[in-house]
Amino acid sequence: MKKILIANRGEIAIRVMKTAQKMGIKTVAVYSEADRNAPHVRFADEAIYIGEAPSNKSYLLGEKIIEEAKKLLVDGIHPGYGFLSENADFAELCEKNNLIFIGPKSKSIRMMGDKLAAKDAVKDYNIPMVPGVDRAVTDPIEAATIAREIGFPILIKASAGGGGKGMRIVENEKDVEEQMKRAISEATSAFGDGSVFVEKYITSPRHIEIQVLADSFGKVLHFFERECSIQRRHQKVVEEAPSSILTPALRAKMGEAAIKVAKSCDYLGAGTVEFLVDKDLNFYFLEMNTRLQVEHPVTELISGVDLVELQIKIARGEAISIEQEDLKINGHALELRVYAExxxxxFLPSVGFLSTYKIPVGEGIRVDDGFEEGMDIPIYYDPMLSKLITYGKTREEAIQLMIKAIDAYKVEGAKTTLPFGKFVCEHEAFKSGNFDTHFVKNYYTPEKLQKGLDEEAELAALIALKLYIEDQQKLRVPDSN
Structure with a gap:
């Protein structure tokens, strides 16, 4: 593989390019009108314009991207995450055009992309599942009957869903019909598929995922877990590795379950198996993401592996050279998604002109980004500016370094999630490890954040005043004239 095209933009495009260039592989960037002057375009060896700013006229044009890739004699396509990364038709189109899709086969993407098909694929592997039905339900009366059997609260969930869309928590029977209609409508609008299923809602859950990699020789390894319970609107904001609640025995058990999920769909490359863990440390299979995750850096830091490098090696037919017993957890890593929100x-989007953009630097600090000072944040795409990652020997060290890094990260021109990240890191529930996916609902309000910001500003003003008074009191030599 001598040249790869990265079918993405921003920080993930640069992240993939860095590894490709380290491996001596040429890179091709694609860009829309809005990204004409973006850093990922300059970072690549070659760049090709693919269309207007909206993603459905540029980054989602699979056939156009493949056409350009063939013109430039590209060997493989890395999809990053988002856009076409979990599009089975695009993966299949790459295969048909003799282009290596740096990811799983289209069959695996298709199977795991449908939550009902995924449940069906893994049911013979003795993997714990959330109580419920593994088929589509459209009749509210039937849904109410199922709910009575498994007990309220229930979760109505889109089969083709993701990102919290088409998902409704129902506490009692009288609300089933209305919430079913809303979930079906939202699922149809977001995914073109109104299929929903009903399962028991796990109260106080932790969202824990396992990183897996599989080669074409039947070897599947897990690279430990990531804790992803700090979320807003069912979207992750803070992730860490390892989790503070997993024992070595539970970690091994969940790792083995994740490997079985990968084997159930004949998986190839990097993927993530997601689980819910309840307060009694029972775990349940949730879904599989058939791509590289946004939060992959925390796994890289604790395991000492370059996941993108392994993706590329697997895609070009190489065997994974390490064994499960070679992998050890070293230290602790934390990631904050810095959104322009x-x-x-x-957490509404806050796009604007980055009049100031200065990232923190130092040992144990990593920033994966695709922006720079003087850029506009486009309104057309996900509003993530960067991923701020810190690494320490202990969880406490990684948290303290994250607070320090947040303070050193200067952004003007847009509101960001940096203050929220600091709020999380300083909160006793997070520091103690005693939290779940309801952290935002239970502990966070804008008023609490504002109080913290006001206290910081007051402290800074007092320090400035003290320094001023000290300066005024210094002995000054009188002018001899």
């Missing part, structure tokens, strides 16, 4: 206003 306003945490004071329900």
């Amino acid at each position: 306003d945490p004071m206003n329900n």
